[in-house]
Amino acid sequence: MRKKIAAGNWKMNTTLLQGIDLFNEISIRLNEIQLSGVQVIIAPSFVHLAKFVSLARLNNSICISAQNCSHEEKGAFTGEVSPEIIKSTGAEMVIIGHSERRKYFNESDELIEQKINLSIKTGLTPIFCCGESEIQRSQNQHFNTIKLQISKALFNLPPTDFCKVIVAYEPIWAIGTGKNATPEQAQEMHHYIRSLIEDKYGMHIAGATPILYGGSCNSENSDALFKNPDVDGGLVGGASLNAEEFIKIIRSLAAN
Ligand code: 13P
Numbered sequence: 111m112r113k114k115i116a117a118g119n120w121k122m123n124t125t126l127l128q129g130i131d132l133f134n135e136i137s138i139r140l141n142e143i144q145l146s147g148v149q150v151i152i153a154p155s156f157v158h159l160a161k162f163v164s165l166a167r168l169n170n171s172i173c174i175s176a177q178n179c180s181h182e183e184k185g186a187f188t189g190e191v192s193p194e195i196i197k198s199t200g201a202e203m204v205i206i207g208h209s210e211r212r213k214y215f216n217e218s219d220e221l222i223e224q225k226i227n228l229s230i231k232t233g234l235t236p237i238f239c240c241g242e243s244e245i246q247r248s249q250n251q252h253f254n255t256i257k258l259q260i261s262k263a264l265f266n267l268p269p270t271d272f273c274k275v276i277v278a279y280e281p282i283w284a285i286g287t288g289k290n291a292t293p294e295q296a297q298e299m300h301h302y303i304r305s306l307i308e309d310k311y312g313m314h315i316a317g318a319t320p321i322l323y324g325g326s327c328n329s330e331n332s333d334a335l336f337k338n339p340d341v342d343g344g345l346v347g348g349a350s351l352n353a354e355e356f357i358k359i360i361r362s363l364a365a366n
Contacts, residue, residue, distance in 0.1 A: 115343035117151035118350025135353035137169040163200035175203035181224035193232035219262035244283035284325025300340035329358035336366040
């Protein structure tokens, strides 16, 4: 059975104190409910990683992720944060290839591939994001776009490394817009992604790879999205900044 995963990407939100309050609220509520096999991940700012790792150790059911990493191992790269530095905070995961990084920081598939390789080499679990734009979907290019993003960034990995990757499908037109993919659109693309993985790495690895949905996921639509056989959880932005909302999403994942 694949892992069910609910990940909160806090993006560039919350001061340290706001983050601690939100984190504590989420962990208190998490302790009150039956999780039944859901892995909860929170991705705060780099600056706060160490703090949240120590809070998570008290709670022990939340895993901490960075939102990005450098493609360089170390050296004179002012302002960059290497996978090794992330790992040294105790964080275990890193989001790579988010569409906001691709769009605002010109991240290419090649750069993303380097980040994936380095994060795996360092022992971090990459959460690899892919997604098409509204125009690409309207031109029926969405499958091709996803195929290219995945094959360029991930398909040079040997099977022993590929099986460490978590994939997140985040259609760009759904991120922060309030317009989520329909459950049918999500299932169709997740199934397609799993078939690409199967063609490359075989049934066993494809069946074990978690594929998360992201893009305006909230407590109103999460149930219908998570009911799909190929949707293994969510990468949640806005709705993860509200403890009650995020817990409802986690509950709906546990129930499906
Ligand atoms: P929203 O849930 O705010 O649409 O963001 C999704 C996302 O980008 C998560 O990485």
